[in-house]
Amino acid sequence: MKRIAESHQGSFFDAEASGEYLNDAKKASKTKYRHFMATLKKLDVKGKYLEIGSGVGILTQDIAIQHPNAEIMAYDILSEMTELSRQDLSEDLRKRISYETGDACDENSIKDLGGFNLIYSAFTLHHWDNAELAIKNLYSLLNDEGILYIYDLKRVMWLYYIKSESGFFNSIRAAYRLSEIKKILSKIGIKNYRIRTILPFFIQSVLIRK
Numbered sequence: 375m376k377r378i379a380e381s382h383q384g385s386f387f388d389a390e391a392s393g394e395y396l397n398d399a400k401k402a403s404k405t406k407y408r409h410f411m412a413t414l415k416k417l418d419v420k421g422k423y424l425e426i427g428s429g430v431g432i433l434t435q436d437i438a439i440q441h442p443n444a445e446i447m448a449y450d451i452l453s454e455m456t457e458l459s460r461q462d463l464s465e466d467l468r469k470r471i472s473y474e475t476g477d478a479c480d481e482n483s484i485k486d487l488g489g490f491n492l493i494y495s496a497f498t499l500h501h502w503d504n505a506e507l508a509i510k511n512l513y514s515l516l517n518d519e520g521i522l523y524i525y526d527l528k529r530v531m532w533l534y535y536i537k538s539e540s541g542f543f544n545s546i547r548a549a550y551r552l553s554e555i556k557k558i559l560s561k562i563g564i565k566n567y568r569i570r571t572i573l574p575f576f577i578q579s580v581l582i583r584k
């Protein structure tokens with residue numbers, strides 16, 4: 375069950391597809407992010423947040439509302455995404471959310487973003503060209519006792535072999551297995567972490583503490 379990394383980014387480039395993506399994100403069931411939001415609520419990290427792969431920014435807004443004192447930098451490799459994210463923000467959210475474009479895998483793009491108390495990412499790990507480098511870069515941006523929380527799909531056999539080329543199944547094939555994540559963390563030298571499989575078993579979270 376080899377990992378099939380593929381580029382997911384092409385479809386986000388044209389304005390029409392991005393618009394569709396925005397509508398889908400708005401409609402995305404609360405269940406998709408329920409566990410993720412509940413974990414962030416429980417962690418209740420104070421201070422500065424960095425969201426990696428923020429897409430069209432709907433999740434960013436939900437998190438800003440759930441954490442009314444947090445300042446959030448939303449960061450995405452595609453400027454089209456960050457442009458869409460800026461639309462329709464309330465005044466409060468406009469003050470607390472900033473947007474940056476760049477590549478989490480590129481140290482030069484990320485090194486001057488500042489220090490963060492919480493860095494999180496949802497459904498993005500399997501998109502990163504070099505996950506080891508991205509995690510290393512993000513870890514280096516954590517303030518003391520900061521948390522890096524990565525939430526993504528998991529490559530499971532029962533979905534991997536379903537004969538469908540839809541985005542969801544391709545993403546499952548590009549996602550990581552638990553052993554692969556452990557190997558990456560061990561190569562970077564990160565020891566203080568917890569990986570959890572989340573219902574319905576094809577989602578996993580990695581919580582790293584500095």
Ligand SMILES: C[S@@+](CC[C@H](N)C(=O)[O-])C[C@H]1O[C@@H](n2cnc3c(N)ncnc32)[C@H](O)[C@@H]1O
Nearest residue numbers: 427428429450451452477478479496497498501
């Ligand atoms: C599947 S979308 C998820 C968006 C959002 N997190 C959500 O849950 O709706 C993946 C996002 O990651 C972004 N992305 C992919 N590779 C990236 C990288 N190396 N650095 C920053 N963002 C990246 C893509 O442009 C895209 O917006």
